[in-house]
Amino acid sequence: MKKRMVVAFLVAIFCLFVLGLAFAYEVSEVMNGGTIEGRVRLSGSPPPPKIIGVGQDREVCGEVQKSYEIEGKKGGVKNVLVMILEIGKGKDFDFPEAVLGQKECMFEPHIVLASPGKLMLASSDPIPHNIHTKSIMNPPINITLNRLKRKSSLSVTFPEIIDVKCDLHGWMKGYIVVAEHPYYAITTDDGSFQLREVPPGTYELEVWHAKLGSQTKEVTVKAGRKTVIEFTY
Amino acid sequence: MRKSIILIAIVLLIGFGKGQKALGKNNSAGSSSGQESFKKNCAVCHGEKGLGDGLAARFLFPKPRNFSDVMFKIRSTSSGDVPTEQDLFDTIKNGMPGSAMPSFSYLQDEERWDLIEYIKTLGVKKIGRKKVNIWKIRRKPHVIKVPPQPGLTSELLAMGKELYLDKDIACKECHGEKGRGDGPKASSLKDDWDYPTVPNDFTRGIYKGGGTVRDLYLRFTTGMAGTPMPSFEESLPSDKDRWALTYYVKSLAGKKVAKQLSQEKIVVKKVNKEISMDPKDDIWKDVRVVKIPTMLLWQRQEAAEAVSIKAIQNSRKIAFLIEWEDSVVNSRSIRHEDFTDAVAVQFALTKPRGHFSMGSKEDPVNIWQWRLDRQMDLEKFHDMEDVYPAMVRDDYQLANPDYPKSLEKEGHLPISSAQFHEKTYITGWGAGNQFSTPTRPRAVEDLNAGGFSTLEIQESGDQGVAGQGIWNNGNWQVVFMRSMKTASAKDVQFEVGKQVSIAFALWDGERRDRDGQKAVSFWQILEIEK
Numbered sequence: 001m002k003k004r005m006v007v008a009f010l011v012a013i014f015c016l017f018v019l020g021l022a023f024a025y026e027v028s029e030v031m032n033g034g035t036i037e038g039r040v041r042l043s044g045s046p047p048p049p050k051i052i053g054v055g056q057d058r059e060v061c062g063e064v065q066k067s068y069e070i071e072g073k074k075g076g077v078k079n080v081l082v083m084i085l086e087i088g089k090g091k092d093f094d095f096p097e098a099v100l101g102q103k104e105c106m107f108e109p110h111i112v113l114a115s116p117g118k119l120m121l122a123s124s125d126p127i128p129h130n131i132h133t134k135s136i137m138n139p140p141i142n143i144t145l146n147r148l149k150r151k152s153s154l155s156v157t158f159p160e161i162i163d164v165k166c167d168l169h170g171w172m173k174g175y176i177v178v179a180e181h182p183y184y185a186i187t188t189d190d191g192s193f194q195l196r197e198v199p200p201g202t203y204e205l206e207v208w209h210a211k212l213g214s215q216t217k218e219v220t221v222k223a224g225r226k227t228v229i230e231f232t233y
Numbered sequence: 234m235r236k237s238i239i240l241i242a243i244v245l246l247i248g249f250g251k252g253q254k255a256l257g258k259n260n261s262a263g264s265s266s267g268q269e270s271f272k273k274n275c276a277v278c279h280g281e282k283g284l285g286d287g288l289a290a291r292f293l294f295p296k297p298r299n300f301s302d303v304m305f306k307i308r309s310t311s312s313g314d315v316p317t318e319q320d321l322f323d324t325i326k327n328g329m330p331g332s333a334m335p336s337f338s339y340l341q342d343e344e345r346w347d348l349i350e351y352i353k354t355l356g357v358k359k360i361g362r363k364k365v366n367i368w369k370i371r372r373k374p375h376v377i378k379v380p381p382q383p384g385l386t387s388e389l390l391a392m393g394k395e396l397y398l399d400k401d402i403a404c405k406e407c408h409g410e411k412g413r414g415d416g417p418k419a420s421s422l423k424d425d426w427d428y429p430t431v432p433n434d435f436t437r438g439i440y441k442g443g444g445t446v447r448d449l450y451l452r453f454t455t456g457m458a459g460t461p462m463p464s465f466e467e468s469l470p471s472d473k474d475r476w477a478l479t480y481y482v483k484s485l486a487g488k489k490v491a492k493q494l495s496q497e498k499i500v501v502k503k504v505n506k507e508i509s510m511d512p513k514d515d516i517w518k519d520v521r522v523v524k525i526p527t528m529l530l531w532q533r534q535e536a537a538e539a540v541s542i543k544a545i546q547n548s549r550k551i552a553f554l555i556e557w558e559d560s561v562v563n564s565r566s567i568r569h570e571d572f573t574d575a576v577a578v579q580f581a582l583t584k585p586r587g588h589f590s591m592g593s594k595e596d597p598v599n600i601w602q603w604r605l606d607r608q609m610d611l612e613k614f615h616d617m618e619d620v621y622p623a624m625v626r627d628d629y630q631l632a633n634p635d636y637p638k639s640l641e642k643e644g645h646l647p648i649s650s651a652q653f654h655e656k657t658y659i660t661g662w663g664a665g666n667q668f669s670t671p672t673r674p675r676a677v678e679d680l681n682a683g684g685f686s687t688l689e690i691q692e693s694g695d696q697g698v699a700g701q702g703i704w705n706n707g708n709w710q711v712v713f714m715r716s717m718k719t720a721s722a723k724d725v726q727f728e729v730g731k732q733v734s735i736a737f738a739l740w741d742g743e744r745r746d747r748d749g750q751k752a753v754s755f756w757q758i759l760e761i762e763k
Contacts, residue, residue, distance in 0.1 A: 056406075056417060128403045130463040134425050136358050139313030139371060140304065142456050144468040146401035152467055154313075158370070167461035168406055170421055 025181040027092045033197035034221035038229040040080045040191040040207055046070040052171045054105075060127050061105035065171045069211045076191020077209060077233060079111045081161070084183040084195065085204040085216065091197045093182045100154075100164065100176060102129045102145060107164060107174030111186055111210075114156055114178050121145065121152045129172070134163040138178065142167075161208070175210060207231045267351025270344050274337060277590065283355035288685050289590055292749040293333045294531045296428060298459070300355040303367040304425070306457040307442035310374035312464035317374060321349045323443070328493030331439040333530050335589075335755050336493040377454050379447055380472045385480055389473075393481025396474055404478075407432035407461065412485040425459040431532070432461075435482050438489030450479045491538065492526055499523045499735065501544040501551060501727075501761045508545060508552045510701040512710035517543055517554050527557075527739060527752040540576075540737050540754060546761060551727050552714040553578060555737065560707050563742025564605045567620050572742040576702075576711050577602040580725035581734035581756070589736050589756045590685070597683040599725040603676055603700040603711050605742070610673035667693065676700045677713060681723050685749075695721045727761055735759040 049066040072078040098114035100107060102123040112119070123129050123145035132142040137158035145152060156162075159180035166172035177184065185193040200223045208214040212233040219229050272281065278297040280286040285299030298304065307324045308316040325345050328336030337345065356367040383389065397404045397412075407422065409415040414434035424430040433439065441457070442448050454475060456464030469475055502520050509516070520543040527540055543554040555576055566573045579589075583596045592598030609615055656662055661669025667678075667690035677700035679691045697719055702711035717727045725733060737754040740746035 128401045128468075130461075132461065132463065136302075137360065137365070137367070137370065140425070140458065141313040142458070142461070142463040143312050144403070144463045144465055146403070146468050148401065148470060149468040155372070167422060167463070168403060168418060 024088070026089045028089050030091045030197045030199050032223035033091070033199055034223060035226045036084075036195040036198055036205065036219055036221060036229060037226055038082070038193055038231065040077045040082070040187050040193070040209075040231045040233065041075050042070065042072060042077050042191070042233050046072055046077075057105065057127050057169070060125050061169065065105065067171050070209070072187075072189065072191050074190045076187065076189070077212070078187055078189050078191065079109075079209070080187040080191065080193075080212075080231075081111065081113075081177055081208040082185045082187065082193045082195070083179070083206055083208075084181070084198070085206050087181055087183055087199075087203060090199050091182055093179070095179070095182065095184075098176075100131070100174065102131070102166070102172070105129075105166075105169050105172060107166075107172055109174075109186075111175040111177060113184055113186055114176055115182070116157050116159070116178060117155075119154045119156050119176060121154055123150055129166045129168060132165050132167055133176065134165075135160055138162060205229065209233065266344075267347035267349070270340075270348050271351050274340070275348070278333065283352065289333075292530055292685075294428075295332050295424075295430065296426070297333070299426075300352055301357055301367075302425075302459070303356040303371070304458040306460065307452075308374075308455045308458065309377055309379075309451050310455060311377065311466055312456050312458070314374035315368060315371045317376060318346075318349050321352065322346065325349070327443060329441040330444075330491040330493045330528070331433070331441050331532060333528060334493070335528070336495050339496045377451060377466065379450060382446060382450075383473070383476050389477045389480055390484060392474070393477035393479070393484075396469070396478045397481050402465070402469060402478070404482075408435060412436055412482065422461045424461070430460055435485040437491070438486035439491040444483075444490030446476075446479055446483055449483055450475060453479060453482075493528065495526065496755055496757060497523050497525055498758045498760055499542050499544055501546050501759060503762045504545045504547050506547060508547055508550050508714060510699060510712050510714060512554055512556075512701070512703055512712050516545065520545055520554075522556075523757075525737065525754045525757055527737065527754050529752045531750045533744060540739060542737070542757075544759065546717060546727065546729075548729070549717060550714055551717050551761075552712055554710060554712050556708055556710045557739055558707060559704070559709050559741055559743075561743040562605070562704050564609050565615060565620065566604075566606045566742075566747075567615065567617060570745075571620075572740070572745050572747045573604050573606040574709060574742045575602060575604040575740040575746075576709070577738040578713060579736045579738065580759075582723075582725060585734050585756060590753065591682045591688070593684045597681060599723060600680040600682060600688070601698045601700070601713055601715075602678050602680060603702055603713065604678075605702065607673050607678070608676035608700075608702060611676060614673065667691075676702070679724070691721070691723055695719075695723065697724070729761050729763050731761055733759045733761075 047070060049068045052065040052067055054061045054063060054065055070077060093115035095113055095115050097120065098112050099120040099122055100112045102108070102125055105125065121131050128144055128146035130142060130144045133140050133154065137160050138156050141154060143152060156176065156178040158178060160178050162176040162178065164174040164176060183195050183198060185195055187193045198221045200221050202218060202220045204216050205219045206214055206216045215231055217229060217231065219227055221227055276287055278287040278289045278293060279300060280290070283300035285297045287297060290297050303315060305316045305320065307329070308314065308320050310316055322345050325337050325348060328334050353368045357364050358367060396402055398410065405416050406418045407416045409419065412435035414432045416432065419432050422430050422432065438444065440448060442452050454464065454466050456462050469478070500521065504516060506516055523542045524539050525542060526538060541556040545552050559574055563572060563574050565571045578601045580599045581592070581596060582599055585596045659669065659671065662671060675696060677698045679696050679698045680688055681691065682688045698713060698715045700711060700713045702709055719726070727733065734756045736756050739752045
């Protein structure tokens, strides 16, 4: 019994050590936080999707797959990652449970936001897929999801953007964003995003898109106020 | 209580997340002698800092791993986990058949552990401004417990075949219905570094992580990090299923299991007769043959897997008979797309430290290369006219009164007439470059090298190696012969009772082998019998 406790104690120390390496973000109550609201726009119209003829697995994947490198409605860019760079203190993580799904031979969502911890992996397709991640800090995995195993999980500890692919279906690409703190957002169809309960102050705000690259802007958040910001690619 | 203290002490000694093998020698001395050994044995391919960018890396496919990525194909641990130290030890000891990773079986166990210690210090990535050793942040690996192996039954094999073809296990998608590595996805696969990669052809019996049923069970269960081969630890959870599948995959190759390069001893037999250049001479009859495995530096499906060597000497001359399998004769290298069959013997001029390819500045080598096209040229110089016998008519429009383009007419200069031209206008030849000479006086060239891209042909006066090859029953047999001693310091000298390091290379013209694209052996030991 004692042995087990010692082991538990050591495991706890190890976890603390790893967490310490992972991030130096401190959770504290945010009084009078402000909101950053914004949009990511595209100058010009998005390029047409690449049309990929599906060879096998047409009954699930369809005759063709449309691969959008840049996607968005009403002049906005969808799937842009928005984050505050370097923020020491603030609210606790409030992301919805992170699930990277495989549906109709696509990763769903295309870019998934995860707080450090466990990320769920799930396939709803009746054919096998693999989940092959490419990461540096977090363990890179390559596992299969099939009828014998529809769900799995991936432990993500360190802030990082992780590429995901399925080797069986070359067009299937996705991203996992492991957040350092809760002030991360992914833009919606029309390119809009919102970061709430941001402690007042001046921050560097970065946007990142897999194809378009990244941009940063300075933003000042005032207590209880809404700050509007716009990025254009 | 005492138990707990001991436990804490042990955990502290091993260090957190450091794999599972307690060696009791995780000291800095181990790491620094590991560094020495790494420089000597590993750096030529994996690079001085282990970044997979050594001098030889560009000649190799698959590419050597970058140790800062901490991604290893051969593991006994779950997908995403680091390998155990024992996994790395076995990889170094056995090598990886089907790649250019040789077996370092000649190292002492101690040296291998030192190497592992050092390799673990190379797993460093720069994250922002911090340098992080990836080994230290990964969890303690989950080691797959291999359950007892069931006996092979025909029922198990049938079950394995069914699983192999199962749409949900998807083996055939990449490895093909018959396991030949030719499934519908095979041609489009890429590894994590975006290099094309090929699924294994299971009928060849070449397995990177060893050929026992247990080895295959582990590869299938753990996946192979960095490649499209996923782990089936969760997606085929039944032990029986996994053994069945493994047995079936293993059965595709029969009993064949490729071994990676190793070091053998070739004894040069003393004879008291004249040595002839004839590979069929009776003199070779009672000479012990040594079969040495070769490995391709650029992987493909077919290759000679071994080369057989016999060696004799009569105190004046030394001769080697080299034999290997080659189903097609390729005699010409005249057109751009043609390549010739060839074989080379490489001798170390020093006691070589480390790798076996083309020597180094400190450890130069002497190379004898026999090429079939050169041998053919001895009888008659072969050139364009031999490849395109109708060429005079093919390009008749270029004919003019000075160059009538008819072999019968006087004044015709075929391309092979280069040797009658003025040297000034054929610059390489004029400058004395032996590679450029338009005449081919010998089938074997005596060469020297001191590292990659330093190959030099010896002056024609120093060329003293004779050679002759014949092809019979799908085999090449080539004899090399030279005096035991020569006056040149660039030549290897053979002394009775002494040892010389020797290595071999094969080029298969049919597979377009040339230069660095070849099959090679490791350093072997040549001992000259008294």
